[in-house]
Amino acid sequence: MKRSKYERPAWLSHPRSGERLTTSAMIASLAGPDQRTKPAPFGHALAKLAEERPEIVGLTADLGKYTDLHIFQKAHPDRYYQMGMAEQLLFGAAAGMAREGFLPFATTYAVFAARRAYDFIAMAIAEEMLDVKIACALPGLTTGYGPSHQATEDLAIFRGLPNMTIIDPCDALDIEQAVPAMAAHKGPVYMRLLRGQVPLLLDEYDYRFEIGKAKVLRGGSDVLIISSGIMTMRALEAAKALEVDRIDVSVLHVPTIKPLDEATILAEVGKGGRHVIVAENHTRIGGLGEAVATALLRHGVTPASFRQAALPDEFLDAGALPTLHDRYGLSTERLSGQIRAAI
Structure with a gap:
């Protein structure tokens, strides 16, 4: 059946609620409804x-x-x-x-x-x-x-x-x-x-930006998320959400991709016993994930497991951001799922 011009296409529906979204959702703020x-x-x-x-x-x-x-x-x-x-x-x-x-x-x-x-x-x-x-x-x-x-x-x-x-x-x-x-x-x-x-969220973590320096925002004994950009926000949200499952998540924010703070990354991964997930708003090719993996391999540091939470190596669809973030793994729910799978 031919769709009415007034009907929203599927990619402009919220991935969870099915709520119809306007085209402004394609350029919407990344902040949640109650976020500062x-x-x-x-x-x-x-x-x-x-x-x-x-x-x-x-x-x-x-x-x-x-x-x-x-x-x-x-x-x-x-x-x-x-x-x-x-x-x-x-x-x-x-x-x-x-x-x-x-x-x-x-x-x-x-x-x-x-x-x-x-x-x-x-x-x-x-x-x-x-x-x-x-x-x-x-x-x-x-x-x-x-x-x-x-x-x-x-x-x-x-x-x-x-x-x-x-x-x-x-x-x-x-x-x-x-x-x-x-x-x-x-x-x-x-x-x-x-x-x-x-x-705005890093003011809650006694944070100070420095070029070339990664910062531990919260500690955790089960999983270490190494993240940059908006995925640090998602990592913190996922860490809080997983507390109900008694999964203890540490978040290491890496605001400088180059030069990479290998010393801090190696020290955190080297603590041992934790699953490592590198989360980034970028294709899994050539970004933070591969930079971290290369550093670990070069220095012989082996985590319990290593995963990338990143965009696929393909041209992505157009649509509403909530839909796309869920489809391509950048939403809090999808990142939480990767953490559960690692555990």
């Missing part, structure tokens, strides 16, 4: 830092509003550059500004930086070790608009690029603290950016 959030943490942090650092400039490829750089534009309109839909021009201009002593923060979507402008970033910025800071929205599966907008392989692409530091923040606090750290760091930095109403 902060608006535009990147934009506000950069605007504040720029008050003390006159060399900071902001550039974007027609995506100021959608990378929260419009906050910076409002505060510092004479230091904001709209480069149009031209990422190669964006990063070429950022490189030129860095050579002239400016500190450019360039924003776009992660797919456009990783796929469309990679050679410009490699040759104009990374090879020259320039102080260009790249902040890119819609990393991994944080949009339902299909493969054209889902940067599921950006970590694999940029991990192979010499001189590039890579940050995958978990929440608003992570982003707020990462911005000044990026500015203070010598050389290019790529940060996966959460925008809009961003969840």
Whole structure:
């Protein structure tokens, strides 16, 4: 039977309740209904830092509003550059500004930086070790608009690029603290950016962001989840949910993918007896999971078991984010299921 134009397709239904979702669910906030959030943490942090650092400039490829750089534009309109839909021009201009002593923060979507402008970033910025800071929205599966907008392989692409530091923040606090750290760091930095109403949770864990440092957020004797980005939020949610099953879960947050804090990872895995799950909002190819596995193999550290909670090696469907996160294993329920299976 032909579907009415007013009927929601199946991929716009909630995976658990069957509730009909609007198309806005394709770009919905990652926060739960009762979760605390902060608006535009990147934009506000950069605007504040720029008050003390006159060399900071902001550039974007027609995506100021959608990378929260419009906050910076409002505060510092004479230091904001709209480069149009031209990422190669964006990063070429950022490189030129860095050579002239400016500190450019360039924003776009992660797919456009990783796929469309990679050679410009490699040759104009990374090879020259320039102080260009790249902040890119819609990393991994944080949009339902299909493969054209889902940067599921950006970590694999940029991990192979010499001189590039890579940050995958978990929440608003992570982003707020990462911005000044990026500015203070010598050389290019790529940060996966959460925008809009961003969840806030790390302030409950006495957390402080440092480039190149992983942080134990909670201890646990049965399972160790090593996670980055939004999957640290999911890991903490899963750990709490599994308390009723008397499964004790430790969470190690790894906000810096490169350089990887191998010392902390090896120390935590080396405590022995725990099942290890690496959770990431990225394809299982070339991201945090493979980086951790390589480090463990290189140093001869063997956990009780090792699993990856990651996106499959395929182009993903379009649809509502709750549906897609459940389908591809990024939801709290699916991660909890992997932990139970490991036990």
